[in-house]
Amino acid sequence: MPSPYPSESHRKFALHVRQTLHSQLLPLAEAAEARGHLCENAWQTLAEHGLLGLPQRGEGFLQSAVFLEELGALGYAGIRASVAVHAYMASAYLELFGSDEQRERYLPGIHQGRIITALAISEEHAGSDLSQMQCRAESSADGFIVEGGKRYIANGSRAALIVTLVRSGEGQHALGNSSMLLIDGDSPGLLRTARPMLGWSSADVCDLDFSQVAVPACNVLGKSGKALLYLMQGLDFERLVAGLLALGGANHSLRLLDGFVRQHQVQGSPLGDKQSVRHRLADLIGEQQILRHYAYQVAWQHSKGQLDTRSACILKLRATELALSAAQACAQLHGARGYQLNCEVARVYRDAMAGTIAAGASELMRDLIFDSTPAS
Ligand SMILES: Cc1cc2nc3c(=O)[nH]c(=O)nc-3n(C[C@H](O)[C@H](O)[C@H](O)COP(=O)(O)OP(=O)(O)OC[C@H]3O[C@@H](n4cnc5c(N)ncnc54)[C@H](O)[C@@H]3O)c2cc1C
Numbered sequence: 462m463p464s465p466y467p468s469e470s471h472r473k474f475a476l477h478v479r480q481t482l483h484s485q486l487l488p489l490a491e492a493a494e495a496r497g498h499l500c501e502n503a504w505q506t507l508a509e510h511g512l513l514g515l516p517q518r519g520e521g522f523l524q525s526a527v528f529l530e531e532l533g534a535l536g537y538a539g540i541r542a543s544v545a546v547h548a549y550m551a552s553a554y555l556e557l558f559g560s561d562e563q564r565e566r567y568l569p570g571i572h573q574g575r576i577i578t579a580l581a582i583s584e585e586h587a588g589s590d591l592s593q594m595q596c597r598a599e600s601s602a603d604g605f606i607v608e609g610g611k612r613y614i615a616n617g618s619r620a621a622l623i624v625t626l627v628r629s630g631e632g633q634h635a636l637g638n639s640s641m642l643l644i645d646g647d648s649p650g651l652l653r654t655a656r657p658m659l660g661w662s663s664a665d666v667c668d669l670d671f672s673q674v675a676v677p678a679c680n681v682l683g684k685s686g687k688a689l690l691y692l693m694q695g696l697d698f699e700r701l702v703a704g705l706l707a708l709g710g711a712n713h714s715l716r717l718l719d720g721f722v723r724q725h726q727v728q729g730s731p732l733g734d735k736q737s738v739r740h741r742l743a744d745l746i747g748e749q750q751i752l753r754h755y756a757y758q759v760a761w762q763h764s765k766g767q768l769d770t771r772s773a774c775i776l777k778l779r780a781t782e783l784a785l786s787a788a789q790a791c792a793q794l795h796g797a798r799g800y801q802l803n804c805e806v807a808r809v810y811r812d813a814m815a816g817t818i819a820a821g822a823s824e825l826m827r828d829l830i831f832d833s834t835p836a837s
Pocket of ligand 1: 546580581582583584585586587588589590612613614615616658661666815818819820821822823824825828
């Protein structure tokens with residue numbers, strides 16, 4: 462009987478993914494954090510193991526769900542963001558709305574880790590409220606000329622392909638006549654400026670500024686002026702992906718915390734002997750277990766072509782907030798040793814803080830959940 466929950470083969474796949482990530486990617490992680498981005502070797506390794514071109518739709522998406530949870534559980538949100546923006550969030554627009562020619566031009570390189578992608582939507586005054594978007598594309602003889610800036614873009618300094626949302630017509634509401642453009646990373650007039658963040662150090666977050674950047678007509682994604690339609694699908698998918706990654710992040714914090722309270726001694730016995738500590742962990746574990754079922758239920762819905770805004774937002778909201786609560790408990794119970802600048806616990810806490818902002822702030826998720834709930 463078809464089931465929303467991972468099957469035995471998914472569990473085997475999860476083990477394979479975990480072993481691959483731990484043996485191949487983890488050894489490169491600290492250098493990536495220091496450098497600010499993943500090295501070429503890391504992208505190639507992921508591609509060689511078939512982890513960059515996993516299905517984004519259909520039944521195969523459950524494999525992706527397993528991969529995303531494991532990627533999140535690696536403990537480096539910068540790496541998980543970099544990989545997921547590339548393999549899911551940005552490339553989904555190409556997979557879904559790209560022409561055959563565009564897909565043939567870019568997808569093989571994306572799956573091989575040769576063409577790194579970014580998704581440029583947010584601006585200084587258009588993060589939660591995209592109707593304030595200012596980045597503009599004017600029609601030219603052969604396509605568009607883009608002028609404006611995008612902010613906080615993961616994979617920003619390295620992306621060879623930037624899926625970019627622009628205002629492409631007149632009107633008060635920028636999204637009413639907006640387009641998605643495939644902007645090549647070597648386009649003249651594109652300036653990339655590193656934007657170091659508190660966490661997500663290996664996510665390569667940058668500002669992108671476009672000064673008279675020419676984009677040929679063959680690089681317009683789907684139909685010009687119709688980006689709102691594409692965003693409605695793309696953003697729900699992004700929330701699903703962010704939720705699965707954050708679930709993995711919560712798993713990682715809970716593992717760290719569990720290991721620590723069982724061995725760290727306070728007043729002559731393990732910290733985990735204290736009732737308040739056990740209860741705090743039990744609450745987090747309970748929520749994680751419930752959320753995991755919900756996450757795979759939503760992934761399954763998506764695999765059937767039935768992902769809806771409400772479910773995607775509930776998952777994104779609850780998973781990122783659980784990841785933050787777990788990281789906070791982990792930091793608190795580690796005492797001063799968890800507050801040292803370069804320790805794992807502090808990194809996990811810094812990383813978790815961005816989860817409730819990126820891909821849509823928690824408050825926006827709550828608004829969307831309420832608005833998409835039918836009146837009873
Ligand atoms: C690490 C990181 C990586 C990112 N990567 C990308 C990327 O690759 N591509 C991209 O396009 N963008 C990216 N972003 C940007 C991200 O999508 C935006 O930060 C997010 O949409 C929120 O927008 P904002 O930061 O402009 O906050 P604003 O919209 O200015 O909101 C500020 C705060 O106000 C509160 N708020 C917002 N809406 C409401 C509301 N309706 N009711 C009550 N309170 C509210 C929230 O607490 C919010 O954090 C990234 C952000 C971060 C932190």
